[in-house]
Amino acid sequence: MTTNMTIDRDADQTSRPSDASRPTFSHLGLSTQCVHSGEQRQKPEGAITQPIFTASTYTFASTADLLRFVEGEEQREEYGRYGSPNEKSVEAKLAALDGAEDAILYSSGMAAIVGLLMTKLQSGDEIVFFDQCYHRSREFCSKHLARFGVVTHQVPTGDFAAMEASINDRTKLIVSESPTNPHLTSVDLEKFVAIGKANEVETLIDATLATPYNLRPIDYGVDYVWHSATKYLGGHNDLLAGSIAGSRELLDPVRKLRGVLGSVNSGHNLYLLERGLKTFELRMERHNKNGLAIAEFLEAHPRVGRVYYPGLKSHPSHEIAAAQMRGFGGLITFTVKDADWKETSRVVDAAQIARIAPSLGGVESLIEQPLVMSYYHCSPEERKQFGIDDNMIRFSCGIENTDDLIADLKQALEA
Numbered sequence: 264m265t266t267n268m269t270i271d272r273d274a275d276q277t278s279r280p281s282d283a284s285r286p287t288f289s290h291l292g293l294s295t296q297c298v299h300s301g302e303q304r305q306k307p308e309g310a311i312t313q314p315i316f317t318a319s320t321y322t323f324a325s326t327a328d329l330l331r332f333v334e335g336e337e338q339r340e341e342y343g344r345y346g347s348p349n350e351k352s353v354e355a356k357l358a359a360l361d362g363a364e365d366a367i368l369y370s371s372g373m374a375a376i377v378g379l380l381m382t383k384l385q386s387g388d389e390i391v392f393f394d395q396c397y398h399r400s401r402e403f404c405s406k407h408l409a410r411f412g413v414v415t416h417q418v419p420t421g422d423f424a425a426m427e428a429s430i431n432d433r434t435k436l437i438v439s440e441s442p443t444n445p446h447l448t449s450v451d452l453e454k455f456v457a458i459g460k461a462n463e464v465e466t467l468i469d470a471t472l473a474t475p476y477n478l479r480p481i482d483y484g485v486d487y488v489w490h491s492a493t494k495y496l497g498g499h500n501d502l503l504a505g506s507i508a509g510s511r512e513l514l515d516p517v518r519k520l521r522g523v524l525g526s527v528n529s530g531h532n533l534y535l536l537e538r539g540l541k542t543f544e545l546r547m548e549r550h551n552k553n554g555l556a557i558a559e560f561l562e563a564h565p566r567v568g569r570v571y572y573p574g575l576k577s578h579p580s581h582e583i584a585a586a587q588m589r590g591f592g593g594l595i596t597f598t599v600k601d602a603d604w605k606e607t608s609r610v611v612d613a614a615q616i617a618r619i620a621p622s623l624g625g626v627e628s629l630i631e632q633p634l635v636m637s638y639y640h641c642s643p644e645e646r647k648q649f650g651i652d653d654n655m656i657r658f659s660c661g662i663e664n665t666d667d668l669i670a671d672l673k674q675a676l677e678a
């Protein structure tokens with residue numbers, strides 16, 4: 264055996280050759296992919312499910328064995344911060360679902376965007392956000408990346424002229440969510456990608472609310488697709504995780520930095536995520552059905568003012584949503600007509616099935632009044648700027664029976 268002691272070990276730890284024992288099934292249906300994609304056909308001991316690996320480190324039988332690994336002759340695990348068998352399986356499944364070459368998992372959605380931005384940006388770089396993006400991601404850039412000399416611009420969501428006007432030679436990335444939270448605004452991905460390409464800046468879409476069932480940003484040429492897997496992908500309100508999907512070339516340095524930052528998942532957490540993903544298509548079918556039926560019910564109810572749901576013709580970006588989404592998801596925002604914040608909170612409190620909690624995308628329906636949840640510590644001026652009304656309610660449909668959820672909302676509105 265020849266040894267090369269100057270080998271770049273970081274490169275080895277992150278290299279991901281295609282693995283024939285992990286078929287993508289990309290030519291087959293979504294549920295077939297959810298169940299089988301990315302998994303090794305033959306798992307340890309013949310187990311049908313992926314065993315949970317708890318190891319923080321992985322042993323070598325001999326120095327010769329170790330040398331085969333460091334010289335790149337053998338792909339295997341080495342240390343938990345660089346990956347695990349559970350992680351490889353779920354990352355390959357997520358890449359298949361997003362139609363991407365690769366996906367990297369993190370310990371939360373926020374850890375994922377932080378990992379990506381820390382890899383791609385340096386002092387003097389600029390980044391442009393549509394302003395309805397998840398507020399913690401904008402906060403990370405404007406408050407924290409600013410300390411390292413990165414400049415963040417925020418422009419009104421969907422205003423492509425303003426986005427293009429904010430791009431200059433230092434701009435590295437443009438960012439949008441689609442649909443957005445809580446206003447459910449869809450962003451035209453063809454225009455978004457065209458601006459990125461024309462200006463030679465990379466593009467990132469937070470597709471957490473859409474999920475790979477309803478939207479496939481990679482097919483439009485988006486560079487990075489970001490998911491909070493805490494939501495629909497995990498789907499059971501029992502885990503936190505996040506992912507970034509994209510090309511192997513773009514993600515390779517991101518994976519390397521994650522090995523340094525260490526925001527990885529335990530084998531237990533990954534097992535839950537993998538198990539949740541098996542039923543992803545089935546759950547999304549019910550989330551979409553519940554979302555549309557409840558949005559239509561709310562729009563027709565006399566106590567309801569405005570309803571924000573991408574599947575309703577009344578939504579200002581409905582045409583974009585209808586053109587690029589397969590379904591419209593389970594999140595609905597509505598206002599209680601002529602109600603103050605207290606009357607609105609009485610509707611929330613009267614719901615008997617949905618639970619009062621932040622988050623979305625799980626099997627349990629959740630209800631919240633943004634004023635007293637995520638936006639409680641904002642000033643009235645900030646709430647006005649973010650479009651948060653005192654009488655607004657956000658409803659995340661679970662997978663309960665449609666008629667039960669509608670009957671419960673009806674009694675809550677009429678209580």
Ligand SMILES: Cc1ncc(COP(=O)(O)O)c(C=O)c1O
Nearest residue numbers: 371372373397444471491493504
């Ligand atoms: C649209 C969206 N993106 C990203 C995140 C961040 O994900 P996580 O909570 O998993 O860090 C959230 C969390 O609420 C979200 O709603």
